[in-house]
Amino acid sequence: MNITLYRKYRPQNFDEIAGQEFVTRAIKNSLRENRLSHAYLFTGPRGVGKTTIARLIAKGVNCLKNGITEDPCGTCENCTEITQGISMDMIEIDAASNRGIDEIRELKEKINYQPVKGIKKIYIIDEVHMLTKEAFNALLKTLEEPPLHVIFILATTEIDKIPDTVVSRCQRYDFLPIEKENIKNLLRNVAIKENIEIDDESLDLIYRKSEGSARDSFSIFEQIVSNFNGESIHISEVQKALGVVPxxxxxxxxxxxxxxxxxxxxxxxxxxxxxxxxxxxxxxxxxxxxxxxxxxxxxxxxxxxxxxxxxxxxxxxxxxxxxxxxxxxxxxxxxxxKKRIDNQVNAKYLDSIQKNKVEIKNNQNIDKSLSNQEINENRKEDVVSNIDFSIFEEKWNDIKLEMKNKEAVVNALMMNTYPDRMENNDLIIMFPNGNKFHKENIMQADKKIKVE
Known part of the structure; x- marks a missing residue:
């Protein structure tokens, strides 16, 4: 029977785990010193080793040859059955399809049964965030005080959906995306064992598409291998197979x-x-x-x-x-x-400012009798009169964004507005039909704004 490469080369001991050094070291220490928690919570992206390490814990606890150990033998009856996924002392539950309160109640009844062959019964609940609120509530008491012969291992890709009351009852481990070189080394070793030639650029592309997931990288690798029937694999063929744009x-x-x-x-x-x-x-x-x-x-x-x-x-x-x-x-x-136009407008505006500076500096006929107030008023009139309405049209979204940063309420009221025209250096804005409330509120004294 043919099995997928990911299952064929799935790690069978802690030393074969790629990445996740912090997690594997902590779990190995717990097994070595027999300080196991009654409940674990594994969180991280898909395909980075959560379920694999959960299975290794099951082996480490129930190995018939070495007892509770960080180095299960992998050959005894318990280890073999766990590897094959048929052990009666390791129960894997997919919370996506068993998410209701009835399933959790049934689970609570079954956990009272003693292990069949091992020391502990291991319950692995995958995608645990899919459980309903009622199911989580039903699970809480069991997580807090499970039978001594039971270990729960909860796995999730969305930790933010797990109630805090559940998180606090578990020993939490955060799994990270697997580093590029680790995945490339995994695939190189598999390629050698499968007698396949593949170039380094192809491995880079597989890693990029897998986004740090070992399972996804194996799936992509297997997809490519099946297309080329054992031939040497080069980047151009991989790009075509994966639909990557050259x-x-x-x-x-x-x-x-x-x-x-x-x-x-x-x-x-x-x-x-x-x-x-x-x-x-x-x-x-x-x-x-x-x-x-x-x-x-x-x-x-x-x-x-x-x-x-x-x-x-x-x-x-x-x-x-x-x-x-x-x-x-x-x-x-x-x-x-639009950004290109904005850059041109900004460059032109800065250029005009620079020219005006030069003209003022070189002008010898400025009337020194003008007061500061008169100069400021004249300057304001000159600046405003030079405002081009097209700038408001082009940069209206940017202006509203600036308002959002300064005054969120004003921004909400002006969300659907658009600039209509200039009248006597005043900008006239329009509200769509049905926005009477917005218009009336924006005209209130404490809502008036000034665009500078």
Whole structure:
């Protein structure tokens, strides 16, 4: 019977665990000194070793050859049954499909039964955050005072959904994403054992796609291996298999952005759409490509790279339910073009300030009899009269954001407003129909604002 690579090469002792050194060291010490907790809570991303270590605890407690040990033999009847997942003294429960109070009540009845072959009965509840509120309440008393022959191990990827009353009754361990070199070494060793050749760039890409999950990296690796039937695996084939956008396409898009031609950028988005490239994948890969530019010598500013990456992930989140995904690409083009215009406006504005400074400095005919008040009033009139209404149109969202930082209530009232026109150096803003309440409140004396 064929089994997946992840199950085939699953660690069978604590020394084989990749990463999680703090967790494994603490658990091994507890087993060595026989200071086991009655309940553990393992939290961390998927596929980083939570369930694997839970199984190793079961082996360490119930090993027939070595007794309670940090180094279970792996060959005795108990160890073998735990490895195969058929031990009657290790019960794994998927809380996603057994999440109700009835299931927990049934569990509470069963825990009174003594172990069949081992010293302890180990209950592993995976994705425990999926339990209902009533189920958690039913579990509380059992967690606080379980029978002496029972150890609970709760595993979750979403610790924030676990009630504090449950967390406080468990010994908590936080699992981290596995480091890049650890996962690459795991895959190299598997490739050698399976007689597979794979280049380092391919391993880098697998790690990137796995996001630090050993299980996901094995799944991706196996998917790639099955496509090439034992042949040597190179980065170009891996990119195709995983649907990753090649760097040459990402670089072409970057060059078009530098060029600044909106029509060409829109045409480019349409073209990659027609070739079957998923727009969300394209945008994520482009963000990663930009991040990698930090390591290279180029003419890209840090501000451009960071602001573009920020725009990409804002768009991916804001429009995740949009059916026509091409719109995500169009919105990115708009955001980049708007920032380009903003930068040009700001540069022009700063340039005009510099010129005015020079003119004032060189002017020998200033009437020194003018009072400071008159000078300030004239300056205000000059500045206001030079305000271009188009700036308000272009930067209205930025202005509202500034209001949000200073006065959240005002920002809420002005959320749906838009600039209409200038009258005698006053900006007239419009409220949509049905926003009478907002308009009346914004006109109150304590809500009046001043844009400087």
């Amino acid at each position: 760097d040459i396409i990402l670089n072409d898009f970057l060059q078009l952005i530098k060029k600044g031609n909106k029509e060409e950028l829109i045409e480019f988005i349409d073209k990659i759409w027609e070739t079957g490239i998923i727009i969300e994948t394209f945008l994520k890969d482009f963000a990663y490509y930009l991040k990698e530019q930090f390591k290279k010598e180029n003419d890209l500013s840090v501000d451009f790279i960071l602001s573009t990456i920020s725009s990409i992930f804002f768009i991916l989140n804001e429009f995740k339910y949009e059916e026509d995904k091409r719109l995500l690409g169009y919105v990115l083009i708009y955001e980049l073009y």
